[in-house]
Amino acid sequence: MTVLKNDCFLRALQRLPVDRTPVWMMRQAGRYLPEYRRVREQAGSFMTLCTTPELACEVTLQPLERYRLDAAILFSDILTIPDAMGLGLEFVEGEGPQFQKPVRTAEDVRQLPIPDPEKALRYVPDAVRLIRRELDGRVPLIGFSGSPWTLATYMVEGRSSREFRKIKGLMYEQPELLHILLAKLTESVSLYLNAQITAGVDAIMVFDTWGGVLSPVQYRQFSLNYARLALSSITRERAGKKIPAILFTKGGGQWLEAMAASGYDALGLDWTTDIGDARARVGDLVALQGNLDPQALYAPIPTLRAEVRQILERYGEGSGHIFNLGHGVWPDVNPEHVGAMIKAVHECSPALHRGGAI
Amino acid sequence: MTVLKNDCFLRALQRLPVDRTPVWMMRQAGRYLPEYRRVREQAGSFMTLCTTPELACEVTLQPLERYRLDAAILFSDILTIPDAMGLGLEFVEGEGPQFQKPVRTAEDVRQLPIPDPEKALRYVPDAVRLIRRELDGRVPLIGFSGSPWTLATYMVEGRSSREFRKIKGLMYEQPELLHILLAKLTESVSLYLNAQITAGVDAIMVFDTWGGVLSPVQYRQFSLNYARLALSSITRERAGKKIPAILFTKGGGQWLEAMAASGYDALGLDWTTDIGDARARVGDLVALQGNLDPQALYAPIPTLRAEVRQILERYGEGSGHIFNLGHGVWPDVNPEHVGAMIKAVHECSPALHRGGAI
Numbered sequence: 264m265t266v267l268k269n270d271c272f273l274r275a276l277q278r279l280p281v282d283r284t285p286v287w288m289m290r291q292a293g294r295y296l297p298e299y300r301r302v303r304e305q306a307g308s309f310m311t312l313c314t315t316p317e318l319a320c321e322v323t324l325q326p327l328e329r330y331r332l333d334a335a336i337l338f339s340d341i342l343t344i345p346d347a348m349g350l351g352l353e354f355v356e357g358e359g360p361q362f363q364k365p366v367r368t369a370e371d372v373r374q375l376p377i378p379d380p381e382k383a384l385r386y387v388p389d390a391v392r393l394i395r396r397e398l399d400g401r402v403p404l405i406g407f408s409g410s411p412w413t414l415a416t417y418m419v420e421g422r423s424s425r426e427f428r429k430i431k432g433l434m435y436e437q438p439e440l441l442h443i444l445l446a447k448l449t450e451s452v453s454l455y456l457n458a459q460i461t462a463g464v465d466a467i468m469v470f471d472t473w474g475g476v477l478s479p480v481q482y483r484q485f486s487l488n489y490a491r492l493a494l495s496s497i498t499r500e501r502a503g504k505k506i507p508a509i510l511f512t513k514g515g516g517q518w519l520e521a522m523a524a525s526g527y528d529a530l531g532l533d534w535t536t537d538i539g540d541a542r543a544r545v546g547d548l549v550a551l552q553g554n555l556d557p558q559a560l561y562a563p564i565p566t567l568r569a570e571v572r573q574i575l576e577r578y579g580e581g582s583g584h585i586f587n588l589g590h591g592v593w594p595d596v597n598p599e600h601v602g603a604m605i606k607a608v609h610e611c612s613p614a615l616h617r618g619g620a621i
Numbered sequence: 622m623t624v625l626k627n628d629c630f631l632r633a634l635q636r637l638p639v640d641r642t643p644v645w646m647m648r649q650a651g652r653y654l655p656e657y658r659r660v661r662e663q664a665g666s667f668m669t670l671c672t673t674p675e676l677a678c679e680v681t682l683q684p685l686e687r688y689r690l691d692a693a694i695l696f697s698d699i700l701t702i703p704d705a706m707g708l709g710l711e712f713v714e715g716e717g718p719q720f721q722k723p724v725r726t727a728e729d730v731r732q733l734p735i736p737d738p739e740k741a742l743r744y745v746p747d748a749v750r751l752i753r754r755e756l757d758g759r760v761p762l763i764g765f766s767g768s769p770w771t772l773a774t775y776m777v778e779g780r781s782s783r784e785f786r787k788i789k790g791l792m793y794e795q796p797e798l799l800h801i802l803l804a805k806l807t808e809s810v811s812l813y814l815n816a817q818i819t820a821g822v823d824a825i826m827v828f829d830t831w832g833g834v835l836s837p838v839q840y841r842q843f844s845l846n847y848a849r850l851a852l853s854s855i856t857r858e859r860a861g862k863k864i865p866a867i868l869f870t871k872g873g874g875q876w877l878e879a880m881a882a883s884g885y886d887a888l889g890l891d892w893t894t895d896i897g898d899a900r901a902r903v904g905d906l907v908a909l910q911g912n913l914d915p916q917a918l919y920a921p922i923p924t925l926r927a928e929v930r931q932i933l934e935r936y937g938e939g940s941g942h943i944f945n946l947g948h949g950v951w952p953d954v955n956p957e958h959v960g961a962m963i964k965a966v967h968e969c970s971p972a973l974h975r976g977g978a979i
Contacts, residue, residue, distance in 0.1 A: 318647060425783070428916065435920030478914055480931070481893040516875045517894060537837040555974055558786065562793030573838070 265400035272333040273403050273465060275529070276507035276550050278528050278583040278616075284331035284575060284612035286605055290591035291326040294336045295583030296598055298325050310346075311353050313339050315462075320397055321353045324490050327401065329598065333585075334403050334466070337394065341470055344451050345418045346552055347378035358422070365421030367429070369437075372444045377451050380458035387455070388462035395463035395517040396610075406464030408456050410471035411448035411493060415441065427476050434485060441485065449489045450470035453496035460498050460506050468531070469493065475514015483616060491525040503618030509552055513590060514542070523548040533558040539577035551578065552585040555604065560596040564603045571607040623758035630691040631761050634908050635866035636941040639946070642933060642970035643691035644963050645763075648949035649684040650696045653803050653956055656683050659784075665716060667712050671697050677748040677883065678755055685759065687956065690965050691943075692761050692824070695752065695817070697745060700830055702809050703776045705736035718962050723779030725787070727795075730802045735809050738816035744811070746820035753821035766813050766823030768829035768870075769806035769851060770844035773799070785834050792843060799843065807847045811854035818856050819863050825852065826867040826889070833872015840876055861910030867910055870947060874899070881906040893948030898933035909936065910943040918946075918954045922961045923967040929965040 267273070272285040284515045293299055301321050306312045322336040325332055346352035353365030367374060378384055382440040394404055408418075416521060417423070419430040442558055456467050490510055499506050510522055511531025522530050523545040525555045532553035541551055571586070578584040586608045592601065623633070630643040635645040651657055657680050664670045671677060681696040700718050703711035709721030724730060752762055767775075775781070777788040791799045805941050814825050832844040848868055857864050868880055869889025880888050890899055890911035899909055917928045929944070936942040944966045952958065 425914075428919075431914070431916040432919055433918060435924055475893065478892045479898075482893075514872070514893065534836045535840075535872065540837075541953065546830075551670060556789070556839075558784075558789040561786075561790055611772055 265395075265398075267400050267403060269333060269402045270343075273505075273507060275582050275585050276308075276466060276509070277505065278550050278581075279546070280616070281582050282613060284578075284584050284586050284615065284617055285606055286586040286608040287332050287334040287336065287603075288326075288338075288592055288601065291330075291332065291336065292322045293592060294594035295592055295596045295601065296325055296329070304330055305532070309581075310352065310563040312603070313343065314386040316386055316390040319392045321385075323390075323404075324397060327398075328339050331609060332402060334405050335394065336402075336468075337387070337391060337407060337464065339390070339407070341386060341407070341413065341418060341472070343384055344378060344448070344455055345409065345414055347383035348375050348418075348451070350398060350418060352584055356585075360417065361422040362418065366415075368450060371442055372440060372447070374443070375447055377447060377454065380455045384455060385460070388458045391459050391462035391464055394618045403465035404463065405466050405468055406456060406459030407468040407470060408452045408493075410469050410474065410486060411452055411475055411489035412477075412509075413443045413470060413472045414448050414452070416473045417442055418444070427473070431476075434481065435608060438603040443612070445485065445489045449493045450496070452493040456493070456497050460501055461504045463504070465504075466507045466509065467497070468511060469527075471510065471515070472511040474512035476517050479518060482515070483521060486512065487518070487521060487525055488526075493515065493524050504522065507550075511552070519530060519544050526542075529585065531587070532589060537577060538574055538584070542583070550585065554586050554587070554589040557588045557590050557593055557596075560592065560600045560604065562600075564600065567600060567603055568607045568611075574612050575608070575611050575615060580618065582616065623753075623756075624877055625758050625761060625823070627691060627760045630943060631863075631865060633943050634824060634867070635863065635939050636908050636939075637800035638907070638974070639973055640971060642936075642944050642966055642973065644944040644966040645690050645692040645694065645961065646684075646950055646962075647694075647946050649688075649690065649694065649959075650680045650949060651949065653954045653959065654683055656685070656686075657954075661767055661933035664676060667698070668710065671701065672744040672828060673746055674748040674751045678751045681707065681752050681762075682755060685756075689919055689967060690760065690963065692763050693752065693756060693759075694763040694826075695745070695749060695765060695822065697748070697765070699765070699771065701745060702736060702766065702776060702806070702813055703772055704810070705741035706733050706776075708776060708838030719778065719780040720943060723787075724773075724776045727798055727801075730805070733802070733805055735805060735812065738813045741814060742816070746816045749817050749820035749822055754869070756787045762821065763824050763826055763867075765826040765828060766810045766851075768827050768832065768844060769803045769810055769836075769847035769867075770832055771808050771828060771830045772810070773802055774831045776802070785831070788936075792839065796889055805841065806900050807851045808854070808919075810851040813850070814855050815945075818859055822864070822865065823862075824865045825855070826869060829868065829870040829873070832870035837876060840870075840873070841879060844870065845876070845879060848884050848885075852884050865908075869910070877902050880969055887943065889945070895935060896932055896942070900936060900941075908941040908943065910945050912945070912947040915946045915948050916950055916956075918958045918962065920958075922958065925958060925961055926965045926969075928961060931968050932968050933966070933973060936973075938976065940974065944970070951957065 319338045437516035507528040509529040510527040516536035529550035865886040867887040869886040874894035887908035892914035
C-alpha cells in the first residue's frame with residue numbers, strides 16, 4: 264500500500280487538524296488547460312478520453328504538474344452509468360450530451376440493466392488503478408458519480424435541460440415509476456462507487472447537479488433520499504482507512520441541515536451560500552467544500568485574491584474546509600488565474616490553522 | 622375615486638385579516654390562454670401588445686373573465702425601460718429578447734438617458750389609466766418593473782443568458798462602472814413605478830429575476846441595495862391609501878432576512894423555499910407571495926390540489942400569504958388546470974382564516 268505524502272484533503276474532510284486549507288477544483292482536468300486540449304484533440308472524442316484508461320490517467324494528472332493541488336479527481340463523466348445502461352450517449356458539439364434512447368415509459372425503466380462496473384464500466388476502475396499507480400501517493404484520488412436524481416434527469420429528458428419538463432411530468436404524474444427508476448440508479452451508483460473504491464480512490468463525491476430545481480419536499484423525496492441510500496450501500500473503509508464521501512447539490516443552499524444529516528462527511532457548496540453561515544448551520548456534522556464563484560477566475564488577480572481570502576475568512580479558524588469553486592471551472596479561464604487562486608489559498612490559509620486570523 | 626370591490630390582495634399584503642387567501646398568477650395574462658393568442662396574433666408582435674394601451678388593457682383583463690382572481694397585473698415587459706433608453710429591443714422567435722445596442726463601455730453607460738415615463742414610456746401609464754377605468758374597482762391592479770440588477774443583466778449581456786459572463790466580468794473588473802449603471806437604472810425604475818402609481822396601480826412588484834446568480838455579498842451590493850434604493854424614492858401612498866410593494870428575487874431563498882429588512886411589504890418566493898420556514902424566518906416584517914412550482918400545473922388535478930393545499934398548510938393560519946406560482950406560468954399549460962389551482966385556493970384557504978386548520 265502506497266503511503267500518502269499529502270493527506271491534508273482527507274484530514275480536512277474528517278475535520279482533523281491541518282496546517283493549511285486544502286484546495287482542489289471541480290473540472291481541474293479540463294479544457295482550460297492547453298495540455299488537455301492537445302490530448303483531447305488527438306483522442307478525437309470526449310468519450311474516448313473517458314474510456315481509454317491511459318488517456319484518462321494522463322489528463323487526470325496534468326493539473327498536478329502545474330499546480331500545488333491537494334487532490335486529484337478521476338477524469339470521467341457523470342453519464343457513464345446511463346451510457347452503460349444502453350441509452351446511447353452522444354456528445355453533440357455545442358449542444359452537450361444527448362441520449363439516443365431516453366427513458367420515458369414503464370417498459371423503458373423495466374428494461375434498464377444495472378451495469379456491472381467491472382464489465383460495462385470496466386474502463387473506470389481500470390483508469391482508477393492506473394492513476395493510483397501513477398500518482399504514487401502524491402495526493403489522494405477522488406472518485407465520483409452523478410446522484411441518482413441527476414442521472415435520472417438526463418435519462419428522462421434525453422439531454423441537458425433548463426426546464427425539466429419531462430422528468431417533472433413523470434414526478435407529478437407517475438411518481439411510483441420515477442421511484443423505481445431512482446431505486447435502480449441508486450443500486451447502480453453504489454456498485455459503481457464501490458468498484459472505484461476497490462480500485463483505489465481515497466474519497467468519493469456525489470454530484471447532484473440538478474437537485475436545486477426541486478421543491479424542498481421533492482428534494483428530500485426524490486434526490487436526497489436516494490443519495491443517502493446510495494451511500495448506505497457503499498464501503499466506507501479500505502485497509503482500515505476511512506473513505507470520506509462528499510455530497511454536492513448545486514442550488515441546495517437552503518437544505519444544508521437535511522443534507523448534513525444524510526451520512527455524508529462533507530457538503531459541497533455553490534457560490535450562492537455564505538460559507539460562514541453554512542458552517543454555523545451544519546455545526547460539527549460535516550466538513551464544507553467550496554465555494555468561489557467560477558467566474559471570479561476572470562477577475563483581475565488582486566480581486567481574485569480578495570475573493571479567495573473572503574471565503575477563507577468567512578469559514579474561519581480550524582479544520583473542516585476544503586477550498587474549491589462553487590461549480591466547475593469554465594473552459595476559457597486563464598490557467599494563470601487558476602494558479603493565482605491556488606497560491607492565495609496556500610498563502611492566506613495557514614494562519615487560520617494556527618489559531619489566528621488571516 | 623372608484624371603490625375597490627375586492628381588497629383581499631391588498632389587505633393580505635399588509636397582513637390585515639382576510640376571509641381567504643388571495644390568489645393571482647405571474648404571467649396570468651399570457652400565451653396559455655387562447656383568447657390571448659388571438660389578440661397576440663392580430664397585433665403581429667409582442668411589443669405592439671405592450672405599446673398599444675387598448676391591447677394591453679384587453680389582455681390584462683382576459684384572465685379575470687375566466688377565473689376568480691384577486692388581482693390584475695399590468696400587461697407589459699420588464700425590458701420597456703432599456704428599450705426606452707434606446708438599446709433597440711427585439712424579440713427573436715425562439716431566442717427571446719435581444720438588444721441591438723448592448724451596454725459595454727463607460728461611454729455606453731454615460732450616454733444612457735433616464736427615460737421620462739410620461740414621454741418615452743407613455744404607453745405604460747396610458748395602459749394603466751385605461752385598465753384602471755375598465756377594471757372599475759373589481760380587483761386591484763399591480764404595476765411592475767424589473768429590478769435595477771436584472772435590467773442591467775439584459776442590457777450588458779444583450780440577451781437572455783445562462784452564464785452572465787459579461788455582467789459578471791463587469792462586476793469583477795469595473796465594479797464602479799456597474800454601480801453607475803445601476804444608479805441610473807434605479808432612478809429610471811423609481812420614476813417608472815411612480816408614473817404607474819400616479820396613473821392608478823394599487824400595488825407594485827419588482828422582479829429580480831437574476832439576483833439568484835450572485836454570491837450573498839454581491840447580492841446585497843449589486844441587487845438588493847438598488848432594489849431598496851429604488852423603493853425609497855417611490856410614493857408609497859395615493860389619496861391616503863398605501864401602495865404596497867413586493868420584491869421577488871428568483872433563487873433568493875437564502876437571503877430572505879436581508880430582503881425582509883429592505884422596506885418592501887412582501888416577498889415573492891420561488892418553489893425551492895418552504896413557505897412555512899420562510900414565514901418563521903421573516904416573522905412579522907413582510908407578507909409572503911408564492912410559491913407553487915409552475916410545473917405542478919401539468920400534474921393531474923388531484924395532485925395539483927394536494928400541492929396547493931400543502932403550500933397553504935405550510936404557510937398556516939392567519940393573513941400575510943398571497944397564493945401564486947413560484948415563477949411565471951408556462952405557455953402550454955392547460956387553462957383548466959389554472960382554474961383548478963385557483964378553485965383549490967378558494968376552497969381550502971378559508972379555514973385558515975377562521976382560526977382553524979384546513
